[in-house]
Amino acid sequence: MSFRSKCHRASEIVSKFLEPVSENMGTDQRELRTQTQQHVLETMKILRSTLAHYKLNEVAISYNGGKDCLVILVVLLAVMYDVYTEEIGCDNYRLDGIYVHSEESFEEVERFLVESCETWGLNRIKINDDLKSGFRDYMEHINPDVKAVVIGVRRTDPYSKNLTASEMTNNDWPRFMRINAALDWHYVHIWDFIRGCDLEYCKLYDLGYTSLGGVHTTTPNPYLRLESGSYNPAYVLQDDLKERAGRAKKNT
Template identity: 50%
Template structure:
């Protein structure tokens, strides 16, 4: 590589990092405004006028934000930013996790000053990029694939897409793509499959490639995830507005039957699922052949949860 090529590449990395820091600042400002009820879009943006605002729920979300950002700050301090990546599949939980992480990075390294009155941004490596790992063996919805591409570009992440099983995909990533990574931030919640016995940090087991799993939104509830996304007015995958509440592959995911409108083929948006939402969230995870033969597909009776 010539000196000119090296300088050009170095300048490109610098610009990419500056753009990433800018998004981190935007995420931080978003959090501050959300916490203070000062967002320009108000408590509920007009485009989500069907959302039922609950002041007690909003209060709970604000507390969860503080706790999650505290956990993320501690994890970054203990393990080092350069050794941390995120698992990002474009879903609602991962999106909340990403925004909280980027806000934490800004607060920790850029917004605060040390005793000498200067920023701690110099503690971030000059070539730093936040790897967003998407390991998937299923056929994704086009809308989801599009959102993953758009959001990783918008937030200036370093997208790593691997078509494989989760276990083999992470093994390949850690061994061949980024050997510096020792920890992965994952947007799993207690109510997710295999989530009930997790703690905020723990190492992989059962012959998985070894890395530390960090779970900053472990104790968030479904309705809290949606109150955050609605309240902050951020863009999310369009499938959620079509009644999908949990996103898997094309062959095993349908809109949530509980959101189906009576005598119609249309569905309410995902944020309208409120009662027993954590229990009913994955009701749309079913093979389509089974769904076609089920009572949910043939019944015109209303099962909507408001």
């Protein structure tokens, strides 16, 4: 399947999600869906206005297989279907999906990365390093053509409260435009989109993990624990502030 076909599929998925909310939904669910639709539209607006300044081969996505970047990936491909109508016609084109990490990954995460990159036409680039050094390696040695990276960060993530939708890296970071197109989404909106679109996601989320890090720093979320000792799936959680309750600080 060509990259154009992948983008077209994403466009159809997003368009269907944006259809008028069904009256058969409960009041709370209708309200949530309406909010999520507004977030999707705002994200699409940000991506369209930003991508207009770049060629297709100048854009990449930071993709670790997590829920946030999965949502952004699907919306990004939908927007690319409109913005890069001619350029995406190349059958063998693949969008760079950059995965920079310094911890041991879960097998389930690695498996989902491989599967989802194939599903959505990503060129999986895995770099074992800290973020700054990893992106420097990518920009200088792997794909110097890239000028903008789409990132699925939200304001509730660490060090993200004051970010803007698009901003150039600073200090001694490698120079590229960070496109933060999902800043104002909340945890419940992420899951409403994933489940509303029936997207495949990493199965660790079904085991009570709500924020995925390394094997030695991530456990199921204690707020989802049941009396039986098992856990509710990640989408049951409602509170953004409890999302990272299963994450421990890395040893230094």
